[in-house]
Amino acid sequence: MIRILVTGGTFDKEYQETTGRLSFRRTHVPEMLRLGRARLPVRVSTLMMVDSLQMSAAQRRRVVRACRAAAEKRIVVTHGTDTMAETARALGPRVPGKIVVLTGAMVPYAFGSSDGLFNLGSALSFAQALGPGVYVAMNGTCFPWNDVRKNRAEGVFQRRRRSKA
Amino acid sequence: MIRILVTGGTFDKEYQETTGRLSFRRTHVPEMLRLGRARLPVRVSTLMMVDSLQMSAAQRRRVVRACRAAAEKRIVVTHGTDTMAETARALGPRVPGKIVVLTGAMVPYAFGSSDGLFNLGSALSFAQALGPGVYVAMNGTCFPWNDVRKNRAEGVFQRRRRSKA
Amino acid sequence: MIRILVTGGTFDKEYQETTGRLSFRRTHVPEMLRLGRARLPVRVSTLMMVDSLQMSAAQRRRVVRACRAAAEKRIVVTHGTDTMAETARALGPRVPGKIVVLTGAMVPYAFGSSDGLFNLGSALSFAQALGPGVYVAMNGTCFPWNDVRKNRAEGVFQRRRRSKA
Amino acid sequence: MIRILVTGGTFDKEYQETTGRLSFRRTHVPEMLRLGRARLPVRVSTLMMVDSLQMSAAQRRRVVRACRAAAEKRIVVTHGTDTMAETARALGPRVPGKIVVLTGAMVPYAFGSSDGLFNLGSALSFAQALGPGVYVAMNGTCFPWNDVRKNRAEGVFQRRRRSKA
Numbered sequence: 001m002i003r004i005l006v007t008g009g010t011f012d013k014e015y016q017e018t019t020g021r022l023s024f025r026r027t028h029v030p031e032m033l034r035l036g037r038a039r040l041p042v043r044v045s046t047l048m049m050v051d052s053l054q055m056s057a058a059q060r061r062r063v064v065r066a067c068r069a070a071a072e073k074r075i076v077v078t079h080g081t082d083t084m085a086e087t088a089r090a091l092g093p094r095v096p097g098k099i100v101v102l103t104g105a106m107v108p109y110a111f112g113s114s115d116g117l118f119n120l121g122s123a124l125s126f127a128q129a130l131g132p133g134v135y136v137a138m139n140g141t142c143f144p145w146n147d148v149r150k151n152r153a154e155g156v157f158q159r160r161r162r163s164k165a
Numbered sequence: 166m167i168r169i170l171v172t173g174g175t176f177d178k179e180y181q182e183t184t185g186r187l188s189f190r191r192t193h194v195p196e197m198l199r200l201g202r203a204r205l206p207v208r209v210s211t212l213m214m215v216d217s218l219q220m221s222a223a224q225r226r227r228v229v230r231a232c233r234a235a236a237e238k239r240i241v242v243t244h245g246t247d248t249m250a251e252t253a254r255a256l257g258p259r260v261p262g263k264i265v266v267l268t269g270a271m272v273p274y275a276f277g278s279s280d281g282l283f284n285l286g287s288a289l290s291f292a293q294a295l296g297p298g299v300y301v302a303m304n305g306t307c308f309p310w311n312d313v314r315k316n317r318a319e320g321v322f323q324r325r326r327r328s329k330a
Numbered sequence: 331m332i333r334i335l336v337t338g339g340t341f342d343k344e345y346q347e348t349t350g351r352l353s354f355r356r357t358h359v360p361e362m363l364r365l366g367r368a369r370l371p372v373r374v375s376t377l378m379m380v381d382s383l384q385m386s387a388a389q390r391r392r393v394v395r396a397c398r399a400a401a402e403k404r405i406v407v408t409h410g411t412d413t414m415a416e417t418a419r420a421l422g423p424r425v426p427g428k429i430v431v432l433t434g435a436m437v438p439y440a441f442g443s444s445d446g447l448f449n450l451g452s453a454l455s456f457a458q459a460l461g462p463g464v465y466v467a468m469n470g471t472c473f474p475w476n477d478v479r480k481n482r483a484e485g486v487f488q489r490r491r492r493s494k495a
Numbered sequence: 496m497i498r499i500l501v502t503g504g505t506f507d508k509e510y511q512e513t514t515g516r517l518s519f520r521r522t523h524v525p526e527m528l529r530l531g532r533a534r535l536p537v538r539v540s541t542l543m544m545v546d547s548l549q550m551s552a553a554q555r556r557r558v559v560r561a562c563r564a565a566a567e568k569r570i571v572v573t574h575g576t577d578t579m580a581e582t583a584r585a586l587g588p589r590v591p592g593k594i595v596v597l598t599g600a601m602v603p604y605a606f607g608s609s610d611g612l613f614n615l616g617s618a619l620s621f622a623q624a625l626g627p628g629v630y631v632a633m634n635g636t637c638f639p640w641n642d643v644r645k646n647r648a649e650g651v652f653q654r655r656r657r658s659k660a
Contacts, residue, residue, distance in 0.1 A: 010515060015517075015602055015603065015606055017601045017602060017650050018647075018650055020505060020517075020546070022510075022515070022517070032283070033305070035278060035279075035280060035283065036280045036283030036284065036287075036304075036305055037271055037280045037283075037303075037304050037305075037320075037321065038283070038304055038305030038306075039304035039305060039306070039321050039322075040304070040305045040306040042305075051515070106202055106512045107510055107512060108510065110606065110607060110608075111510055111605065111606050111607065112605060112606060112607050113200060113605075114200075115200060115201045115202045117282045117283045117286070118197070118200065118201030118202075118203075118282045118283065118285065118286035119201065119286060120283065120286070121282070121283035121284060121285070121286030121287035121290070121305065122201075122286035122287065122289065122290040123290075124287065124305050124306075125286070125287040125288075125290035125291045125294070125302065125305075125306075125307070126290045126293075126294055128291075128306060128307070129290070129291055129294035129295050129307075130294050137290065138202075139201075139202050139203055139204035139205070140198070140201055140202070140203030140204060140205045140207075140286065140289050140290075141203075141204070141205040141289075141290075141293060142290070142293070142294075152513075155202075155512050155513055156202065156204050157204075175350060180352075180437055180438065180441055182436045182437060182485050183482070183485055185340060185352075185381070187345075187350075187352070216350070271347045272345055272347060273345065275441060275442060275443075276345055276440060276441050276442060277440060277441060277442050278440075317348070318348075320347050320348055362613070363635070365608060365609075365610060365613065366610045366613030366614065366617075366634075366635055367601055367610045367613075367633075367634050367635075367650075367651065368613075368634055368635030368636075369634035369635060369636070369651050369652075370634070370635045370636040372635075436532055443530060444530075445530060445531045445532045447612045447613045447616070448527070448530065448531030448532075448533075448612045448613065448615065448616035449531065449616060450613065450616070451612070451613035451614060451615070451616030451617035451620070451635065452531075452616035452617065452619065452620040453620075454617065454635050454636075455616070455617040455618075455620035455621045455624070455632065455635075455636075455637070456620045456623075456624055458621075458636060458637070459620070459621055459624035459625050459637075460624050467620065468532075469531075469532050469533055469534035469535070470528070470531055470532075470533030470534060470535050470537075470616065470619050470620075471533075471534070471535040471619075471620075471623060472620070472623070472624075485532075486532065486534050487534075
């Protein structure tokens with residue numbers, strides 16, 4: 001059984017007609033799992049729906065507590081990309097024996113050209129195949145929690161250190 | 166470097182206006198990698214564009230030869246779902262030391278409700294994380310080549326033996 | 331009140347996963363009206379769901395009878411493009427005082443790159459603005475029933491006579 | 496020949512990955528005309544790309560001047576919905592002999608669930624079928640410039656006076 005913990009982020013943003021703004025309603029993860037015809041046992045829980053730039057320290061601690069408390073050993077966390085690496089570092093040493101994979105999207109799933117579905121498939125697979133640890137799955141690959149950063153200028157995730165394994 | 170070998174299948178079918186039929190033109194894999202904002206080194210080659218129900222024994226042998234001859238150790242093969250398990254079995258004992266992951270789609274990527282993007286993200290991730298072997302990545306998970314079948318009635322992939330690991 | 335009579339055609343075709351073929355289920359017209367946020371009074375009736383190449387003489391007569399019998403003065407008929415001009419000619423002299431606009435799509439609405447939504451908006455507008463007569467609304471404009479043909483090579487509708495009004 | 500004058504609005508907004516905001520780049524109108532397989536002679540000009548809430552009096556006068564100066568008799572103006580009725584009133588008495596149809600979208604075309612394509616097909620058709628005047632084409636129908644308002648609470652366009660023609 002894989003657990004998916006939803007925290008929001010660009011992944012789940014929607015266009016709100018009345019205000020012309022982007023906002024959150026319900027997560028799209030169940031709909032995306034249906035689209036991907038995912039047949040593995042998955043449990044989806046929405047912890048919060050926030051833009052990760054607005055994620056408070058208390059909210060970040062809630063994410064860590066939820067991962068620690070989860071009955072499942074394999075967890076995917078959907079998260080805004082702006083502070084995803086920060087949450088990965090908060091989790092890194094705190095979930096021994098578990099496989100936690102954080103993912104998100106650069107473009108909301110509700111839009112036509114989103115990386116959301118690709119990233120969800122990627123994260124779910126890494127969560128099944130990797131050994132215990134905390135990872136960020138973005139841009140088609142995965143990064144260990146202690147060697148990842150978001151390159152804001154280019155909008156992609158990279159290892160911190162120049163030498164790539 | 167990951168190699169993607171394209172063989173066609175529902176994954177790449179398109180609607181042909183003039184005839185009202187489904188047919189193949191160029192593969193959509195490069196476009197899907199762009200949509201997923203994939204940044205890992207990938208080389209895409211189109212071996213053929215066939216509906217896997219029409220894949221001949223000679224064509225299936227070509228797929229095996231291409232996997233064996235590839236410089237890359239990690240390979241994703243896009244394939245029609247109808248005989249994907251058959252090609253997986255042809256590959257099983259023949260690509261020692263390599264990680265080969267076959268994937269496809271139940272609905273053409275060109276359509277609005279396709280599992281293609283999810284499956285490609287999934288397959289690319291399994292290709293990076295698994296150890297040597299041949300696998301089918303469908304429905305959000307992966308199956309070993311010697312224990313997979315397509316359940317045609319339900320349109321999903323399953324293990325052959327009732328007892329799941 | 332505008333009446334929409336659905337007869338099927340490429341407009342409403344869907345991809346059927348189990349068979350890999352295109353087939354009909356329920357019409358998408360109500361969903362398209364919602365997407366277009368249409369607020370005019372409209373009544374949708376499904377007469378049949380056929381590929382217009384397979385429309386029999388009896389079925390074509392049913393379309394004519396339904397248009398004649400409709401309480402509404404303004405009618406949109408969704409139809410396969412292959413014999414749309416033929417049905418327009420069958421209707422031409424038989425619906426005095428009514429405005430009947432036939433439309434369809436070159437690519438199924440269920441696909442990503444369909445002209446269906448554009449054509450439906452177009453046909454509904456012509457049905458409101460034109461005077462009594464029978465018309466084909468395709469390719470962003472409309473044609474009178476007695477001067478229209480489908481150019482099969484190019485997949486577009488044109489006037490029969492070279493001199494355009 | 497129909498002229499399309501683009502002023503921006505929600506119709507043409509896009510999601511900007513780097514900032515997470517909605518912004519304008521190039522208009523999508525040519526792409527939408529291709530999708531709709533429009534074959535009538537159309538000339539597209541971008542006057543400006545603004546959210547209509549930010550349209551200044553000077554910019555609104557530019558729209559009026561452009562409609563007056565256009566060689567074409569039939570004009571479609573794409574516009575933000577928030578002050579579309581205001582621009583319609585500015586145009587109303589100032590474009591004698593011309594057919595000017597304003598349209599827009601409640602959801603950006605770049606999103607999956609947009610009314611943009613439907614509205615463009617609708618506006619182009621009204622522009623061809625109506626007699627001289629200025630109109631707003633939204634929600635599947637059209638309104639005369641001197642009897643239209645945007646009902647902000649419901650996000651739809653309506654006649655001002657309760658008695659509908």
